[in-house]
Amino acid sequence: MKIFTAAQIYEADKFTIDKQQITSDELMERAATKIFEWMHSRLQGAQVNIQLFCGIGNNGGDGIALARHLVEHGYNVQVHVVNYSEKRSKDFLLNLERLKDRKIWPQFINQDCNFPDITPNDIVVDAIFGIGLNRPPDSWVGNLIKHINASSAFVLSVDIPSGLPSDRMPSAPEHVIASSYVLSFQVPKLVFFLPETGIYVNQWEVLDIGLDTSFLGETDTDYHLIGRPEVLSMYRPRLKFSHKGIYGHSVIVGGSYGKIGAVQLTSNACLSVGSGLVTALVPECGYQSLQTAIPELMVLTDDEDDSLTKIDIPFDPSALGVGMGMGTKDETIKAFGAFLKKMSIPLVIDADGINILAKKWELMERVPKQSVLTPHPKELQRLIGEWKDDFEKLEKTKQFSEKHDCILVIKGAHTITVYKDKGYVNTTGNPGMATAGSGDVLTGMITGLMAQGYSSLNAAIFGVYLHGMAGDIGASTSGYEALKASGIVENIGKAYLELLRPPSSAENKEEN
Numbered sequence: 001m002k003i004f005t006a007a008q009i010y011e012a013d014k015f016t017i018d019k020q021q022i023t024s025d026e027l028m029e030r031a032a033t034k035i036f037e038w039m040h041s042r043l044q045g046a047q048v049n050i051q052l053f054c055g056i057g058n059n060g061g062d063g064i065a066l067a068r069h070l071v072e073h074g075y076n077v078q079v080h081v082v083n084y085s086e087k088r089s090k091d092f093l094l095n096l097e098r099l100k101d102r103k104i105w106p107q108f109i110n111q112d113c114n115f116p117d118i119t120p121n122d123i124v125v126d127a128i129f130g131i132g133l134n135r136p137p138d139s140w141v142g143n144l145i146k147h148i149n150a151s152s153a154f155v156l157s158v159d160i161p162s163g164l165p166s167d168r169m170p171s172a173p174e175h176v177i178a179s180s181y182v183l184s185f186q187v188p189k190l191v192f193f194l195p196e197t198g199i200y201v202n203q204w205e206v207l208d209i210g211l212d213t214s215f216l217g218e219t220d221t222d223y224h225l226i227g228r229p230e231v232l233s234m235y236r237p238r239l240k241f242s243h244k245g246i247y248g249h250s251v252i253v254g255g256s257y258g259k260i261g262a263v264q265l266t267s268n269a270c271l272s273v274g275s276g277l278v279t280a281l282v283p284e285c286g287y288q289s290l291q292t293a294i295p296e297l298m299v300l301t302d303d304e305d306d307s308l309t310k311i312d313i314p315f316d317p318s319a320l321g322v323g324m325g326m327g328t329k330d331e332t333i334k335a336f337g338a339f340l341k342k343m344s345i346p347l348v349i350d351a352d353g354i355n356i357l358a359k360k361w362e363l364m365e366r367v368p369k370q371s372v373l374t375p376h377p378k379e380l381q382r383l384i385g386e387w388k389d390d391f392e393k394l395e396k397t398k399q400f401s402e403k404h405d406c407i408l409v410i411k412g413a414h415t416i417t418v419y420k421d422k423g424y425v426n427t428t429g430n431p432g433m434a435t436a437g438s439g440d441v442l443t444g445m446i447t448g449l450m451a452q453g454y455s456s457l458n459a460a461i462f463g464v465y466l467h468g469m470a471g472d473i474g475a476s477t478s479g480y481e482a483l484k485a486s487g488i489v490e491n492i493g494k495a496y497l498e499l500l501r502p503p504s505s506a507e508n509k510e511e512n
């Protein structure tokens with residue numbers, strides 16, 4: 001699914017209105033009706049107190065139109081107009097008149113008013129600001145937002161949490177609605193998925209308001225949300241008359257004294273994701289444990305016992321993952337530099353591989369094009385430098401990717417795979433996956449997919465999705481706290497099965 005900017009959404013709006021020959025208030029009516037249907041199907045007429053806070057733009061107009069539908073269906077409604085400007089939109093005014101025609105008189109809130117009481121059992125509809133927010137709310141509006149947040153009522157936001165800009169950080173975090181649920185029109189917004197702005201969105205859902213599908217299909221976007229349909233289209237089915245040679249020979253390079261487990265996890269993940277053969281190259285101290293733990297794995301060793309001092313692979317691997325648990329001793333750095341000189345296939349570089357690159361910038365030039373780097377936040381910072389917020393982080397990552405022709409996987413609650421000017425936002429995974437070795441598993445999965453012929457970018461996007469899915473399946477039986485990286489590996493097979501399971505008719509409808 002594409003993630004559009006606010007400017008693109010306004011364009012889609014205009015295009016739809018022209019093409020479908022409808023008026024803007026008809027589009028607003030569609031939007032309000034969709035929200036009403038969503039609420040009505042859940043509330044089924046329950047006499048809960050619904051307090052609607054509506055701004056004076058089109059987001060407020062949606063709220064006012066929604067209030068009319070709720071009233072017409074017998075709901076218990078109080079409408080508050082947050083009167084933050086004289087510049088009321090045409091469709092807001094039209095809907096205000098329609099509401100007044102039904103003898104509903106909103107209460108106007110301005111700077112000097114006391115705010116209405118909100119009890120924890122109320123439902124608040126937040127329609128104060130939408131994607132039109134272009135400056136920080138006035139302080140009294142900010143205080144109203146604080147008042148709503150302090151109420152512990154369920155807060156349903158229309159389109160986007162009020163006070164949250166769609167393309168930058170809010171200037172006062174306490175002046176943003178903390179939404180219980182966001183109903184976003186047609187497309188999700190990027191801010192739902194970034195660590196610093198996603199905190200305002202507990203849950204979200206997209207409502208189809210019938211924006212023109214050809215416009216949406218043809219418009220190029222910088223960000224994509226990666227769900228099952230996107231990943232399924234990348235899947236490379238196993239052939240009936242195939243043999244292990246077809247699925248590649250992966251090499252996993254890493255480990256040091258006390259950190260051989262990292263290589264074990266990576267190798268296991270690489271095998272489980274479907275690499276035909278896997279060889280690990282580790283210091284001598286890793287030999288026994290790896291041979292005992294993974295009978296399917298072949299092991300090469302460095303002469304040195306504790307850390308890697310030579311990285312020689314006596315054959316041409318199909319894919320290679322390097323860095324986990326490797327350490328950054330001088331000899332290892334030297335060996336890594338010499339190894340990079342020899343390599344021409346794209347690599348997957350993780351952990352100490354990235355740390356070495358950050359220490360020895362000149363080595364970055366030797367990294368083969370189309371390599372995948374999988375940094376955690378600290379490692380990313382070493383590569384691209386400090387950032388002031390998530391938006392700058394993404395921009396700097398894109399520039400780095402462009403400059404070095406590499407793919408970067410920014411790991412997080414919504415891992416974002418960046419290649420040049422595009423970002424692919426993952427939708428699977430859970431907080432239980434913030435656990436030791438989780439990243440090693442991801443490196444093994446991406447390497448194993450590349451060995452099977454997936455392009456570097458597809459391997460990264462597909463691997464991140466499947467990794468999250470395996471973690472979700474693992475957590476469904478272990479819970480978040482007890483999920484271990486090996487539990488993610490154990491569920492890679494089930495993640496494939498889940499991905500390939502024919503969708504139910506309801507899911508089919510949702511995905512189309």
Ligand SMILES: NC(=O)C1=CN([C@@H]2O[C@H](COP(=O)(O)OP(=O)(O)OC[C@H]3O[C@@H](n4cnc5c(N)ncnc54)[C@H](O)[C@@H]3O)[C@@H](O)[C@H]2O)[C@H](O)CC1
Binds near residue numbers: 031056130
């Ligand atoms: N295609 C769709 O998704 C549709 C969306 N709809 C809804 O329309 C809003 C966007 O409406 P808009 O009138 O452009 O903006 P807002 O309501 O968000 O903002 C109101 C208005 O206020 C001005 N403004 C901005 N910031 C401030 C501020 N801090 N203080 C005071 N005033 C401010 C600004 O000029 C805005 O014009 C979208 O989110 C949807 O909810 C349509 O209803 C259907 C189609």
Ligand SMILES: [K+]
Binds near residue numbers: 059
């Ligand atoms: K809103």
